[in-house]
Amino acid sequence: MTSAAAADVLSLLVRRKATVAVAESLTGGLIGAMLTMPSGASAAFRGGVIAYATDLKAAILGVPKDLLDREGAVHPDVAAAMAAGVRALTGSTYGLAVTGVAGPDEQDGKAVGTVHIAVSGPEGAIWRRDGVFPGSRENIRESTVREGLDLLRGVLEAQMGEHSG
Numbered sequence: 001m002t003s004a005a006a007a008d009v010l011s012l013l014v015r016r017k018a019t020v021a022v023a024e025s026l027t028g029g030l031i032g033a034m035l036t037m038p039s040g041a042s043a044a045f046r047g048g049v050i051a052y053a054t055d056l057k058a059a060i061l062g063v064p065k066d067l068l069d070r071e072g073a074v075h076p077d078v079a080a081a082m083a084a085g086v087r088a089l090t091g092s093t094y095g096l097a098v099t100g101v102a103g104p105d106e107q108d109g110k111a112v113g114t115v116h117i118a119v120s121g122p123e124g125a126i127w128r129r130d131g132v133f134p135g136s137r138e139n140i141r142e143s144t145v146r147e148g149l150d151l152l153r154g155v156l157e158a159q160m161g162e163h164s165g
Contacts, residue, residue, distance in 0.1 A: 003034060003037050003038070005034075005146065005149040005150065005153065006034040006035050006037060006038060006149055007037075007038045008153055009035065009149055009152050009153050009156065010035065010038055010040070010041055010043070010044050010045065012153065012156040012157065012160065013043075013044035013093075013094075013156065014040070014043050014044050015160070016093075016156065016159070016160065018044065018093035018094060018156075019044050019045070019046045019090075019091075019092045019093045019094070020035070020044060020045060020046065020092055020093065020094045020095070020096060020152065021045075021046040021047050021048055021049075021086045021089070021090035021092040021094075021095055021096075022035070022047075022048035022049075022086065022095070022096045022097070022098075023048065023049050023051060023061055023082040023083060023085060023086035023095060023097035023098075024048060024049070024050050024051070024097070024098055025050075025051055025052055025057070025073065025082075025097075025098060025099040025100070026098060026099065026100045026101065026102045026115070026140070026141060026144060027098050027141050027144050027145055027148075028050055028052060028141075029048070029050050030141060030142075030144075030145045031048070031096065031098065031145050031148055031149065032045075032047075032048040032050075034145060034149065035149075046090040046091070046092045047090055048086065049061060049086055049089070051082065054068055054072075054073040057073060057078065057081075057082060057099075060085070060089070061081065061082050061085030061086055061089065061097075062081065062084075062085040062088070062089075063078055063081040063082055063085060064081065067081065071108075072107065072108025072109070072110065073099055073107070073108060074099055074100055074101055074107055074108055074110040074114055074116065075099070075116060076116045076118070076130055078099050078116065079097050079098065079099050079116035079117055079118035079128065080097075080118040080120065080126045080128065082095075082097035082099060082118065083095040083096060083097035083118040083119055083120035083126065084120040084124070084126070085097075086120075087120045087121075093121065093122060094119055094120065094121050094152065094155070094156075095119065095120040096117075096118075096119050096148055096151075096152050097117070097118050097119075097120075098115065098116070098117050098144050098148050099115075099116050100113075100114055100115030100116060100140070100144060101113065101114050101115075101140075102137045102140045102141050102144075103136075103137045103140065104137065111132065112140070113131075113132045113133045113134060113135075113140050114131075114132050115131050115132070115140070115143070115147070116128070116129075116130050117129040117130070117131075117144070117147055117148045117151050119151055119152050119155050121155065121159075127151060127154075127155050129147055129148075129150075129151045131147060133147075
């Protein structure tokens with residue numbers, strides 16, 4: 001799926017002496033699986049939380065309950081809180097989080113394909129990417145993994161003064 005992107009991310013993390021953890025909802029562990037495929041992944045990957053149920057986003061990752069009650073689980077601020085929560089929970093340099101609707105039905109009034117991705121980094125910095133991905137449930141989940149890894153790679157490259165060609 002995106003093993004080359006995962007290897008690139010891990011290489012950038014290792015060069016920075018940094019770590020990452022993931023908080024996944026709609027992808028159900030796919031990002032963590034991709035990040036643990038390359039050998040040597042343990043040098044940079046700390047772990048992850050699959051918080052598929054909304055209540056777990058609050059209980060485990062510290063997403064504010066009032067935010068979840070007001071906006072539902074599919075919201076950019078929820079993704080940001082998930083990323084910050086998994087970063088704090090695992091002691092990682094970066095937290096990567098995804099939440100969205102893979103289908104087949106809408107959720108909390110959000111259309112199928114709606115996805116929010118966030119990276120939490122040092123000093124509370126947050127980077128976000130939002131999208132509506134087309135296709136089947138599988139396509140939406142794969143697009144989310146790809147976009148999540150791409151966002152994290154972009155953050156790491158920008159902080160290192162590098163650019164992908």
